[in-house]
Amino acid sequence: MLRRRDLPSDAAGIGRMMGRRCSDRPTSNRRSAVDGLPQFCIVHFAVSPAPLPTRPPAHPLSHRHSTRFLGLCFSPRLFMDDTNALIEQRRSKLASLQSKGIDPFKNKFKTDIGCGEAREKFEKGEFAEGHAVAIAGRISSHRDMGKSQFLDLKDVSGRIQIYAQKQTLGDEGFEIFKHLDLADFIGVKGTLFKTRAGEISVKVESFTILAKALRPPPAKWEGLADTEIRYRQRYLDLIANDDVKNVFLKRSAIVHEIRSFFHGRGYVEVETPAMQPIPGGAAAAPFKTFHNALGCEFYLRIALELYHKRLLVGGINKLFEIGKNFRNEGLSRRHNPEFTMLEAYEAFGDYETMMETVQSLICGIAQKVMGTLVIETKNAEGIVTKTIDLTPNWRRAKYKDLVRSVAGQDWFDVSSEERRRRATEDLKLGGDIAAAYTDFEVTGAVFEKLIEPTLINPTFVTHLPKELVPLAKISADDPTTVEVFECCINGQEISPGYTEQNDPIAQRQALEHQAGGEQQKLDEDFLVALEHGMPPAGGIGIGIDRLCMMLLGQESIRDVILFPQMRPK
RNA sequence: GGGGCGGUAGCUCAAUGGUAGAGCAGUAGCCUUUUAAGCUAUUGGUUCCGGGUUCGAGUCCCGGCCACCCCA
Known part of the structure; x- marks a missing residue:
């Protein structure tokens, strides 16, 4: 869903993450091959808590095996010298058990009920x-x-x-x-x-x-409050805070409902490349990586869209994917560098089709997972501070009408200079409007700052200016706008949807215009695909993290992502 | 990038510039239906890091690191 407003707003984080290679990523949690029980690294040393070598010995196995071995056994934090009396006491209990011939780290235990x-x-x-x-x-x-x-x-x-x-x-x-x-x-x-x-x-x-736990857990009664520990060591958060655990159990239920919704409507679930030679489908700063064997650079995807349209060309009429996107931009309460996106496309449908889809999907999830269409956010005292009513049918409003309602009925009739003056002076958006902003970006700022935050109950904002969305088709009733909606709930954009552009020539022109000749290469392969013929189609994207924030009443994206991005310590 | 707030025991938090404390957890006891069990005793600190001011710094000043919030 390529839009101007997706341009990076903060260059601070760029660079910091650039050049990180896949191989730098930490080894993921492993599971026992024997019985599927989680098995902690500590197991392997528990039996003999002898002094460790400071460096792992050379391992004769293959690369893959040695990596696994390192990941399991030589985690740098293992047996760090951060011991204290509590840890010493637990170790001595472990030794005492072992002296009695008991191994307190078992492979399996057969339960018959939770x-x-x-x-x-x-x-x-x-x-x-x-x-x-x-x-x-x-x-x-x-x-x-x-x-x-x-x-x-x-x-x-x-x-x-x-x-x-x-x-x-x-x-x-x-x-x-x-x-x-x-x-x-x-x-x-x-x-x-x-x-x-x-x-x-x-x-x-x-x-x-x-x-046996060799480290003490967070306090049972107070829970764990330190945000840094909660995010860096989420397992402690999950142990200590039941409400946090419930958020993530519900998130799983939400994703499950999304899948069954689309499967129920005959959609095909697809998986498309996360490593792309040209990152397309949005205007956002990508992460770059390097493939050794191919000897070339790849980018982590910033959107799923262009590959999904290739599949429409290929005859997969209804498809969806739930996957990670990566954007090399700033972090905030609403932005994580990697986030989960749902995209879905339906051939022979249009943006109207997709509005119905979004509404049915989200209402179905709310009903099944939350048990209600009225989402209430409560504060610590249990007082309802915010209510979101998802009851259909959702409000529809044209972009320009909403802008006129806050910026004046003649907003689109005055000169662009006058619009800029009104936005900065009358509407007090001076700090939000850069000198380099084009005319439609000035209007975009009015929408984003003064309208979007007020859209708590679901609203489909339609008929966006065509300059904002190069991948959509022109509206029949207003050629300055496109057949697009932005579904706003909870004061933020949850889901954009389009009647997708299937004219390869118009598409090329729009992309060239959008690209501005600088940061984006044209994905020629995508344009060739369109030239083979793409059926008319409606498409949507839904930010799963933001959807979860809305449904689960969480104010920060970090509270719906298990391991939010943190600066390494 | 700018501003704000913060970092003290395993956890949650106190501490006018003057001996770093409490509750929980832990440890040692007592107690065979408790439940935030109780009672008695008790251990535990590089106050994020590095400088500075001062007779004396958790506290004041400067720099850095990390996190959160607001803004860009």
Whole structure:
């Protein structure tokens, strides 16, 4: 969705990230090949906490294997000298367990139900008192009563209390049980019951230590507040803050609904290149990388669009893709350098078709994931601070009418100099309007600063000036505008949609005009594809991160992205 | 890029320029249905880093790093 306003607004971040090579990326989290359980690097040294070599030894295996080995075992943070008394104590408990012949890092534990599920089923009467369960989870709190102990066990399904008694576990078993710390993973076999206080619990008959935590977790009650730790070590955030975990579980549900929506309408899900020789489909600064074997540069994609249109040419009539885009621009509450974009195209449709699609999609998600079409944001006191009503049909407004409503009915009749004067002086947008702005960019600033932030309930803004959108078709009823909508919700643009340009000659002219002869190379291969004939089509893009912000009431994009971009420490 | 706010124990936070504290967590005890369990005792600090002012700096000044917010 190529638009003028996508031009970089901040050159600060450019350069910093340039030249980073793929191979610099950290090794991703690995999973055990044996049973699919997450396996932490710490495992490999737990058995022998001997002094480590300062550098990894040369490894005789292939490149791939040695990389994997390094990623698993020689993470530079592993056994850093940031130990403190708490870590020392946990290590000595580990050593004590090992001296008893216990390996507190297991490969597998077979559960038959989740912690929260077991609790729920007992509550609903589906499980009777005494029902046997095998559960596993992380210890989230601990109440020591001497010869009996209460612990809370948590997994993704929720929490359940477990109750361990000395007489059940025996002297030896109980002694080992007392080696447990907050944050350890254990597996438990036992029976469901309700305590005197009415708490649904599992009476422990046997237990297995599955993973000993060698570092203390964040406080159980206060949670984790330090934003830097929350983002850099998101796993701690997820452990400590249930509401954060729920945001990401809901995000998964939202993406799941998007997929089923499009599959249900007969769309084909596609995957197109993230590494592109010419980054097109938007006007944004790209990241550059280098392919060694091919000996040439590639750019990380800034949009999906041009490859999707190639697929329309190829006869895939209805298609969608959910994927990462990368823009080498500033970071903010609403911008992350990599972000997730949905694009969808439907041959023989137009922007009207796609307005219906966007509305149905978002309403369907809201209904299924949030259970409502009225999204309320509450503050810390629980008072509703913002309400977004998604009930169809959504408002439609022409771009020029909206501008006239705030900038004067004669806005488009006066001279461009007068428009610039009014914007800077009367509308007090002086700081927002650069001297280099063209006339339509001045109007664009009026829209962006004074109108878009007010569009809380969904509004399709239509009939945008043709200069803003070079990839769309001219409106039949107003040739100065294009058949385009911008769907604004929550004061920000959530989804643009077009009647896509399928005239290869008009497309070339528009791109040449847009490119301005400087920063963008023309994607000739794309233009050749159009010359082979692209069916008329409607297309949309939806920023998934911003959609999640809106639906989940999050004010910062960093709170809907698991690992937001941070400057390396 | 500019402005603002901040960085203190594992976590959440205090501390007029004058001995760095609390709660939770931890440790050692007591307690076999507790639940932010309780009771007793107790450990724990390169106050982000580097300079400076001062008899004395967590605090004031300068520089840097990191993060968040606002603006561009």
